Amino acid sequence: MNAALPTVDKPPSRSIWNLLIGRPLRSSDASQEQITPVEGLSALSLDALTSVAYGPEAIIVVLALAGASALHLILPITLAIIALLTILVVSYRQVIDAYPGGGGAYAVSRANLGAGASLLAGGSLIVDYTLTVAVSIAAGVGSLTSAFPSLTSLTVPMCLAILGVITLLNLRGLGASARAFLLPTLLFIVGLLAIIVVGLIHPLGRHHAQPGHSLLSTHSLQAVSVLLILKAFSAGCSALTGVEAIANGVPLFKAPRAVRAKRTEVLLGSILGVMLLGLAVLGERWHVGPRSGQTVLSQIMGMAVGRHWAYFAVSLTITIVLSLAANTSFGGLPILTSLLARDNYLPHFFGLRDDRQVFGNGIWVLAILSAGLLIAVGGNTISMIPLFAIGVFTGFTLSQSGLVVHWWRTRPERWRYRAVVNGLGAVVTLLATVIFLITKFQAGAWVVVVAIPAFIVLFARIHAYYHRSAQEIGAGAVPGPPVARPSLVIVPVNNVSTITQHAIAEALSLGGDVVALYVSLDYPDRDQHESAEIEALWRAWHPGPPLEVLHTEFASVVGPIVEYIDRARAKGDRQIVVLIPVVEPRRLRYRLLHNHIDLVLSAALRKRTDVVVARVRVPIEARRRSG
């Protein structure tokens, strides 16, 4: 490496945008935080914990279809979900052991199951991250409108505003500030557990939730069938999304990382399980059904403590933590897309960092996808539930089966036991995925069934293109020697002025032959005094290079120039350089007043790749005289 190597530090500034986003960061400034298990709850588990805001509701909405009598089924179904949660927690503790470097479904399946499975994981995760953002924000706004029904008409704008703030924070690189999330997370956990305890103490629920009217069907619309129970179970599994996040984020923990991460996983599992169970008991005891304008969680809270300060405080906290849960996806998707880009499955620009050292393109894509989804469903959480969880559970299955292969290959101590645990996780989550697909297919799951393969095809096609083009350009191999040729510099001119002087001077600086071209648009009823005039001026100036006047009866100035260039190319002996003078006025709006031959000509020359197209910008001040 050269000792006198220039190191450049000051990047260009971007004014207003920089005010919002902050000044550019050095890579050494953007260090990763080191967190404890409790901080891990706020940084990595909000997605899972906040599922209580929509999981029980999703179950009740399905059960209510079969009438009030079916509502008691919430308890056994929740117990089944908690059993699945336990299996997942134990399985993911083993993922942490096996991949202390962060074991996302993409990385695990790439290492153990091959490229195909990793692409399935990649597609599922993109769908999953997008849905997590949209569902969390919609549920957060749902909590707010349950508490303040007058805000209901603003649902979609509020969703988009929250999304906008989260996007900006992440573009600034503040998305992963675990410590800032700690207080609302603890408030949420303590507040909700307290409400559940108060609710359990008052055996009959003194208070009644006010807004909305019951959506419970008065007569039995549907017999309580196995299919209904499976539907309710699969809807409720949306409460398990996010359980994998801790295993993906192991490198964020303080040493000993794996130990702390495993402790966080247990903590998460316990709290989530207790919350789900408590809500199910209360929901069953009070026969909570779906109501318009009020979420199930809000009803239970209102019944437990009344619509007083505690209710409003916890409702607001839920909105905040759900927004923060959406934020977690912004930590995940941009890293995933950068990995996919590095492996040539997505355009390389997903692997570029912004001035703030974040993967800005991934952040933008996630923001746009989830904004589109929120607008499409009108900010309604329940209508996204059928799409949700399929992507997540596909990821679960791939991770767990990847781990089975991993244990079988590496065979550490107790590998058989470990393989069985992960194998159980894989089988159970696969079963759950199949149940989702069957029960929710018509309700919207088909969207996911179409989207994930579409992503896989996209990944594969991009990969194939990169492979072909790398072969063609011989990247990494030593190419042949560069062969220089004499050059011919062609300068289109439309008058004789200081702009022409500027352009001819720079053309002469390039060396080689220089020729100026003037296109004369001829009309049958008009004499060509303009071209005669410019020829006379050129003779008077005699700058050195000759002026060639091209006559045409067509209206296009560019046509004759391209024709001239093509004839010069046909001779094949010289490197053609087209030097286009471009007036650069002080203000951008004055650009409209100058001609745009540069745009049209360079577009016309786009496919003539043997021609070098150069622009000479000539500044024009043209200031107004003061006074």
Added chain:
Amino acid sequence: MNAALPTVDKPPSRSIWNLLIGRPLRSSDASQEQITPVEGLSALSLDALTSVAYGPEAIIVVLALAGASALHLILPITLAIIALLTILVVSYRQVIDAYPGGGGAYAVSRANLGAGASLLAGGSLIVDYTLTVAVSIAAGVGSLTSAFPSLTSLTVPMCLAILGVITLLNLRGLGASARAFLLPTLLFIVGLLAIIVVGLIHPLGRHHAQPGHSLLSTHSLQAVSVLLILKAFSAGCSALTGVEAIANGVPLFKAPRAVRAKRTEVLLGSILGVMLLGLAVLGERWHVGPRSGQTVLSQIMGMAVGRHWAYFAVSLTITIVLSLAANTSFGGLPILTSLLARDNYLPHFFGLRDDRQVFGNGIWVLAILSAGLLIAVGGNTISMIPLFAIGVFTGFTLSQSGLVVHWWRTRPERWRYRAVVNGLGAVVTLLATVIFLITKFQAGAWVVVVAIPAFIVLFARIHAYYHRSAQEIGAGAVPGPPVARPSLVIVPVNNVSTITQHAIAEALSLGGDVVALYVSLDYPDRDQHESAEIEALWRAWHPGPPLEVLHTEFASVVGPIVEYIDRARAKGDRQIVVLIPVVEPRRLRYRLLHNHIDLVLSAALRKRTDVVVARVRVPIEARRRSG
């Protein structure tokens, strides 16, 4: 002129667009038609003749405000309008004498009243042309929906579809095909006159118009005041718009041009006067009031002949000729904007002809402005009437007063008589303009009062800018000699491949010193193996020019390159050329997969006008293997 001058004939093609628009035309192909007085009616008078579709209606809408008793005033008001028409016809015959080359308000006032008045004329005419297009199309669709009420909900889409067809025809250059318009014009004149005659023969009107309900107020809302009469008069003056078009188009006529044009003017005046009078008599006799869903003209036609084939045939003809009337403005505005551009009052691109030899930019601007207007008023003719006629009558006044000055300056035979006639025209139209402004100001005329001065300010500012920039670049003067400097060619590279080989070869062809730059994005926790690798490859290749590696901790690749360029510029001894290799894939969509440093870097160098920015496009095929 050089004897071996290359004449270039084949312009580049543009595929799909060309199918719609036609192949490029030579200037000699686009000759102007030579027309007779009857053809002149269809080519230049449709705007005026078709005013009968909205002029009488505009009067009745105003009168109806004062109740049924006021409706008999339509006859005296129409007589006043016909008197004004007579004055205008006589005056414009004199305009034809004075300006056989085509006497548009802009040209006449520029020649006789100075630049200020000509800008007023220019602004008024732009407003006028836009309104003519919108009002004619809206009235044409109104005629159609009166005949076929089920189409009412499609009003705006139908307006835009007609506008789209007219725009395309004009972009093809077929807008001025007078002969194609002859048949519908004659059908319209004969059909409408026949209906009027039939109506006059049946003294009580046997038939009744069916759709819509009467909008006539049952009790007198407003006393019949002078103000009401003035309002009705000014609304009815919209029937006089377009009377000036023949005088503007004198060069289109066969010789003796002035004679034929004057004959057309009289023909137009007579037919228009008879139609207006006939409709007024019928309207008064049958107490026709405004009805929802049916135009006044449609009611009169329905009452005269019943809703039978004659009614439907003439309704359809009216739709067609109103669309053709809108087409006339497309002949006017693009020529006006090209004149304004030639005089440096509008951006020069308005003076450029398209491949089809039409002023495409003017056509597009007119299409966009009138589409916006049609959408804004929902295709409702009556709501545009208050805006209409002000621009036209301002033009009338300016033309007529310009003519007075013209006669006074040139003093031909009988110049006093001629000056008095035009003076009378000027005074009467000025009076009418003042009446419009007073009576319609609040109803929407203020829009025009704001728009016209805004155009004038725009013209003046553009003119001032062109003046200043022409002075600065010394256009038309002989500049100093061009001074060549040795050059330094800087090539940003991101790998060693055939693309790099290509770029370095073209850089060496440019002569001067060449240096390749590689930017290494350094991370504290990562070794710089990539930059070491590329340096090793470069040494193995040894293409001649040195490779400089720029290290940065920031995320921007462009920042260090610009910094390097700035340091090279600071030395000031060499012409800096930045040669950016750009991968040009076979299909445009693959561009997304290659990096975009060319866009970012050339944007960053935009203000560094002493740097020549050149692109080297390197084609990549990367075809899929078949099989």
